[in-house]
Amino acid sequence: MDIESARHAFVTGGASGIGRGIAEALADAGVRVTIADIDRPGAETVAATRPGDFTGLGLDVRDRQAWRDAKARSEERFGPVDILVNNAGIGFNGRDFADLDPEVFDRIVDIDLTGVFNGISTFAADLRDRGRGHIVNTASVMALTAGAPGRGAYSAAKSAVVAMSEALRQEMAPHGVGVSVLCPGLVRSNLDGNTTRLGGQVEDVAHIKGDGSLGMDPAEAGARVVHGIARDLPYILTHPHYLSHVDARMDVLRRSFAEAAEFA
Ligand SMILES: NC(=O)c1ccc[n+]([C@@H]2O[C@H](COP(=O)([O-])OP(=O)(O)OC[C@H]3O[C@@H](n4cnc5c(N)ncnc54)[C@H](O)[C@@H]3O)[C@@H](O)[C@H]2O)c1
Numbered sequence: 001m002d003i004e005s006a007r008h009a010f011v012t013g014g015a016s017g018i019g020r021g022i023a024e025a026l027a028d029a030g031v032r033v034t035i036a037d038i039d040r041p042g043a044e045t046v047a048a049t050r051p052g053d054f055t056g057l058g059l060d061v062r063d064r065q066a067w068r069d070a071k072a073r074s075e076e077r078f079g080p081v082d083i084l085v086n087n088a089g090i091g092f093n094g095r096d097f098a099d100l101d102p103e104v105f106d107r108i109v110d111i112d113l114t115g116v117f118n119g120i121s122t123f124a125a126d127l128r129d130r131g132r133g134h135i136v137n138t139a140s141v142m143a144l145t146a147g148a149p150g151r152g153a154y155s156a157a158k159s160a161v162v163a164m165s166e167a168l169r170q171e172m173a174p175h176g177v178g179v180s181v182l183c184p185g186l187v188r189s190n191l192d193g194n195t196t197r198l199g200g201q202v203e204d205v206a207h208i209k210g211d212g213s214l215g216m217d218p219a220e221a222g223a224r225v226v227h228g229i230a231r232d233l234p235y236i237l238t239h240p241h242y243l244s245h246v247d248a249r250m251d252v253l254r255r256s257f258a259e260a261a262e263f264a
Helices: 017-028 040-048 066-076 104-131 153-177 192-196 219-231 241-262
Strands: 008-012 033-039 054-058 083-086 135-137 177-183 233-238
Touching: 008 017, 008 066, 008 104, 017 033, 017 083, 017 219, 033 040, 033 066, 040 054, 040 153, 054 066, 066 104, 066 241, 104 135, 104 153, 104 177, 135 153, 135 219, 153 177, 177 219, 219 233
Parallel strands: 008 033, 008 083, 033 054, 083 135, 135 177, 177 233
Antiparallel strands: none
């Protein structure tokens, strides 16, 4: 969509990391932003840094009534939402499926997948009725590459976010609403700290992704998202070198199709 015509964006998980980077980039482009986060003090602290551009509120993306209340409150302040960014999420915990506490699986799916659906369910019909706007859902590059040990529940939820975004994009396109799925590689954030703070477990992942200080500046990720909205990109990617990992998965799939063709 034409960013210059956008007035109000609603960004979940905007108190930290990538969500904050997206909120800052949207505000820099002239869009007023509601920062919604389960960390209400964090959302309000970020909002206080740009009082004319930001408003902050508490929202647990698992709570459907809270979504309806947050929509009403934010639109009372800044008018109808043009851009929805379903970004809030928690990380993986490093355990193999055989050892994964089922409650951890449920928590990851509830936040990383159903939380995204809840945002779509709250805003998509209004966007469609107004015939303009854009939805960004945050998945992960892990949704595009082959699954890996210790990250399976997270990859499963994020893969479903990609699938949901692809279907939603087709549903909304005839109504003038764009849909993109953000698939970041490693971006500096507080993902592991926030995951444990919110009651999740993070084990044995430092060897996979460091201590949170590595990776892309979230400001760059935010700028890439604004570019992706303006260009209505189906997939917003941050780390081009992951193409080789996607190719490796595609090669296995191609070989499997060839095997299927030779059967019988
Ligand atoms: N950082 C990376 O390398 C990376 C890579 C790929 C995908 N992602 C995804 O990017 C998104 C943002 O993560 P981040 O890395 O910026 O981490 P982060 O922890 O810095 O930010 C996530 C924010 O989401 C909020 N949040 C968590 N659960 C919530 C809930 N139930 N309701 C509302 N808010 C909630 C947290 O309080 C936090 O402010 C996540 O969906 C994550 O899976 C991150």
